[in-house]
Structures are given as structure tokens and as C-alpha cells.
Amino acid sequence: MQLATLYKEHIILLKIHYENTLNILKEKGLALDAILIHSGSESYYFADDNHIAFRSVPHFTHWLPLEGPDHFLLFQPGKNLRLFRYVPKDFWYEIPKDNLNHYLDQFELIEVNKVSQVQNYLPNLSKTAYIGNNPKLVQEWGVSEDLVQPKMLMARLDFARAKKTPYEVACLKLANERASHGHRRAMEGFNNGLSERHIHRDYLNAIDATEYETPYTNIVALNEKASVLHYQQKRGNEATFGNLLLIDAGAKTFGYCSDITRTYLRQGADPLFEELLNKMEILQKALVAKVKVGLSYIEIHRSTHQGVAEILSDLGLIKLSAAEIFERQFTHPFFPHGIGHLLGIQVHDVSGHVADEEGTPAPPPAEYPFLRFTRNIEKGQVFTIEPGFYFIPMLLEPYRNSSDQALFDWKTIDRLTPLGGIRIEDNIHVTDEGPENLTRAVL
Template identity: 50%
Template sequence: PKTAASLDLPASAVEPAALLQRLDWDRGPKTPYEVESIRAACLKAALGHDAVREGVTRGQSEHLLHLAYLEASGQLGRECPYETIIAWDRHAATLHYPHKQRQEPSPGRTLLIDAGATCHGYASDITRTYLRPGSHPVFHEALLGMVQLQNTLVDTVQPGLPYLVLHEAAFRGVTELLCVLGILKVGAEEAFERRLAFPFFPHGLGHHLGLQVHDVGGKLSGPTGPPTPPPAEFPWLRTTRTLEAGHVVTIEPGLYFIPLLLNGYREGKDSKAFNWDLVDALIPSGGIRIEDDVLVTPSGVENLSRAFLDT
């Protein structure tokens, strides 16, 4: 409004909604230049991730791991597309954990890193979870299961697939894993219908990626017309769009042990469905997320970030 007033124009003439919607829609499919920029950003981030993985074996502090990431990826902190998330143990259960503790971790069993890079203004967004010796054996199995689930979800990506279908598959996959591990004590189908995985997977599967980390247009149904909001059972979903060739999206299922969310299930009708002794034993491990940046191709999918990472 201030800009419009300074130009003696009506507010509707500055960033008109109809024009912005068409631009946001058209920013979905990426040009070859944009794809190569994101690919280069993935390579920069991968160099940082490799440095952090090396530091994890030595049990370095979050602060030192953060500095190692910046050095290896060739970035200043302000040049990263978002603040790096480097979280040991219980800290890994905090979504978007902002701190960088300077003391060495104790016990230092789980490290979650969510960190990206930029190239020509385009972002990468990559997450990995690493375990050190002494990790809870069920948490170790959970990590293996999440890696397998994320790989399956990536392989499922193709043009014409609604992103909501992918998210539902992720939610079902996390639910089944929780049942297999004995964290939930009911059958997988019942657990899915009751949405019992919600406190463990309280976020969307991913988002569009481009000039913005959470790129625009994810909830548009077309260049004109009303948006498509996420369904009530998955209100946090950042994209409801049907995938097209040229889209770049993240695939990032998570499995977290967040006391604040879990405590809401300790009483009431769902309480008996949880193995609380096992849940409490796993809370110190924090959480798991695996995230890659993928390009939807005419014939399927290309994993842009995994190409530069061993795991």
C-alpha cells in the first residue's frame, strides 16, 4: 500500500493478485538453467554434509559442525538459503532447531543436519540423520526403515502424480514402520485410520524448491482460479499441486519423538495403542529426517542431491 500511494496508484496496481498467481504457477516447471543451478547448489551442500558426517564420528559440538559445514560448502552463514539445523540427540526432536551448542554432545548418539546452499540464487535443501555407536537398537532400525521409505517415495515420483498422494504414502509408510518396530501396538491399517503417526510425523512430506527454499505456487490449482488447500487431516502440507515434468521438489519424511506432542496421547482413547515404555526409551534419541531434492522428468524422477552423497 505504501508503494502504491507513493506512485499515486491504487493498491491493486502494485503486485496485482491475478498477475502474481500466473507468475507463481509458471515458476513451477524449471528451465534447464534453473535445474543446473539447483544441481550445483546440491553439490555445494553435499560437500558441507560430508564434512559434518566426518565431524560426527569425532563427536564434535553443534557449533564446530556448523563451522565445518560453512567451510566445506564455501559459504558464509548469511549466504545459506536458510539457517543450518545441526542438532544432537534430544535437540533433533525440535523442528527447525536454531541453536548451535558449543559444548561436546553427551551422549552424542544421534545427529540430524538440515542444511543447503545456493547457486545463482537457487537453493538446495538436504537433510541427513547419522548415528554413533551406542544408539538404541530400535532407533537404529527406525533409521534404516526411514531411509528405505524415503528411497521408495523418491522412486514413486512421476508426472501426473498429485503430491498429496505422495504425502499419504509417506504417512502410511511411517505408520507401518511404527507398528513393525513395536512403537504402536495396533495393526497398521487401524493405526493409519486413527492417524496415530501424527505425533511422530507432524509435518508435510516436502515442498517446491527454486529461488525460494519453500518455492511459490505449491497450493495453486492452475494459472487462474482458487487455490487447493491441504485436507483437514494434513493441514501442514506445503504443496497440493500435481507434479509436472520440470518441477523440483523435496522428499523428506520424518519420524520424531517430541514430548510435547506425545504427551497429548498419554491419556484418553488412543493411549493404549502406544508402547510408552519404548517411546520413553527413544525420546532421548530425538528424531529422524531424510531429505533429497528431486527433479520430475518426463519419464520419472532424477535425484539431484543423492548423486553427490554416499548415503
């Protein structure tokens, strides 16, 4: 189906969701007659007139991918959606012309040159909730303080965002396709022995984006830097020749993010590491295949630890059975992060740690503190599956100095440590028929 058609359907679904939410809130004693959503105000670096790269408020992007500060959307049940598009008369900057006609025709469009003009078109705001980053501005217009991001409203809107409409899934597919061009180029660059910096720039070129347009800062790690989970530097030509590349990089399309990681090993670098990489590839695919409506995502995370335990045992890195390695949590230093997270307008999308639309907390189990998503798997969710296996000296150190030290093959571990680690990450859409892998469809 065409994106424009899917978008129209998305708007209908979103309107129904907002209306239902207002009805429920009314029953619960919070009567609202409108919601004012702000794309956001710009913010500045401390003591500086340079502004911080702008990102729209995600609740605004949920309605439409119009970029830039100080646009407003007014939702009133049963009425047309009103979009206040901020088009300042400003000779310092160019006002970008968006090619968004098929989006904009869903709205009653009002263009303003000054933010303060929006107020002239607004109804009485005493029962209007505000979503945005500049409450002071709208309180001057009459929004009451307790209706700024009311918790009851936000919990319901955020909880629902885990489940994507067909339009959102289509955008996430496009974001995966866009990133796939960068990943292919990165692999070529690695094969040609390029530096982290060079691979990073080639990636941006291949997806045709600037730094500001990517969903998060690319992780481009050669060799031992692959074991730094959020490695942000990019080494230039002084970097040693790469025997391994870990690249964690995505792309954005119409405000929706992809988040993809691939690990490549130079042929002949180390036969045991090659075996490890193959086993992780098999494990990652097996974990994706487990995705099923009704299963708890925590179970996928637990299965990952069982899989990593098997690998540690098979390769003889720990001289115990897989069951014992799992039981004694010896997998934890090798796989210290969560198996994944919700994905959407935000790369770590909201509401991974809540049990219901009321916002009841659902924190991760004590043994898995970094797991970002604890809910049951439901149709329409999109999340990542990203198992990892790393040699992180800081995390291994306590075991090296413990009474269990003789269980580990330190000689081999030390040999593999300069290759850093492995992460393989795909974006998964849950359907009634099982997992739809949005990443492997294009990469």
C-alpha cells in the first residue's frame, strides 16, 4: 500500500486513540477538551548563542514528520486537527520547504511568522493539556500548571506507542533500507582497511545524511574498541589496521529510527574468534525465531544467557557445563547488556519498563539490571534483538582474581581480547505469524 494511504489510516487510528484516552481520563476525573502538542522550543549551549541540534518532541512526530521548532498541533475531539506551522520571517536562515503535501492535507493549516501569533487562534486553554518542552510559554497563554504533561495522559500515550500502526512499520522498513546502504559501504571500507573515521564518513555518505540526521551517534569500532559498549570516538589514520569491525549505526525516515549492528572479522585473524562469531550469528537468528505473541521479552533475554553459556562451554573458555555456567552467572561479564529495546520515533522507544497503560512500573529483574524492555510480546511491537559477546577487561578482572579463576581459560581469553567483541542487531516487527525481520529483509 502507498505510504500516503497508510498515513491517512495512521491519522484515523491516532485520532481514535486520543479520543478514547480523553474519554477514559474523563471517567477518572480529568476532563480535558483539547491537547496542544508543541514540536518544541530550541535550546542553547551554556553562555553561547549557538543552539543545540534540534529534535522535535516525539509526540508531535507521532502525528507528522514536520521538522523544526515551534510548530503546534491542536487536537480537539470531533474537530479538525489544527496545525500551526511556524514560518519565521528571518533573513539569517533559510526556511526549509518540505515536500509534505500529502501529510499536510490531513490538517487545517495555519502559518504564523511569530510564535506568539499562535495564541490568537487558540480556544480557551483552561482545560487543555500541553505536551512539549516549554511549559512557561503556554502557561502565559492560559494552560494551567497541572495540565502540563499530566501523568495520566502521558502514561497512556506512551504505553500505546510500543505498538506500531502499519504506517509506522512502513517508515521503520524504510529506515532499515536506508541504513542498509551505509552498512554495506562500511563492510567494504573495513575490507579495504579504512580507519574508523573514514568508515563513519562513508556510512553517512551512503545513507545521504549529516551527523545531525542520524538517530544516534554511530559506533564504529575497530579491534579492542568493540568491547566499549557505547564507544563514541572515531580514530583517524593513526588507528591500527582493523582485524575486526563492530558498527552500530541506524538511519531515520519520516522521524522513525533503525538501529542495526554488524560485526565483521578479517579472514584468518583468529580461527577460534571466527568460530565464536559464527556461533553468535546462529544464536542471534535462533533468538529472533523465538519471538512470539504472549511470550515475555525477559524470556528472550534469559535464552540469550543460556546461549552464551553454551558457547563459553563449547569453546572451552570456561571449563564447566553450559547449565553450570548459566546457573553461576558466568555469562554476565561476557554479555553485560540487555537483549534489546523498543524501537520507533526514539531509538530506545518509551514505555519498556511499564506494565500497563496506567504506567505501573515493571522494572527489570534484579539479575538483569540493564534490560530495557520487560513487557510481554504483542502484535505490532517493534524491538531490537541484539545479543553480544565481549572481552571487557574491567568486567573480567574480578573473576581473574577470584577463587573461580582456574575455571577460565585465561590464555585464550587474553589472546581474543584484542579483537574486542561481537554484537549483532536486527529490528523485529511482531506479527500474528511470528517475527518479521525488518533488517535481514534488506541487509
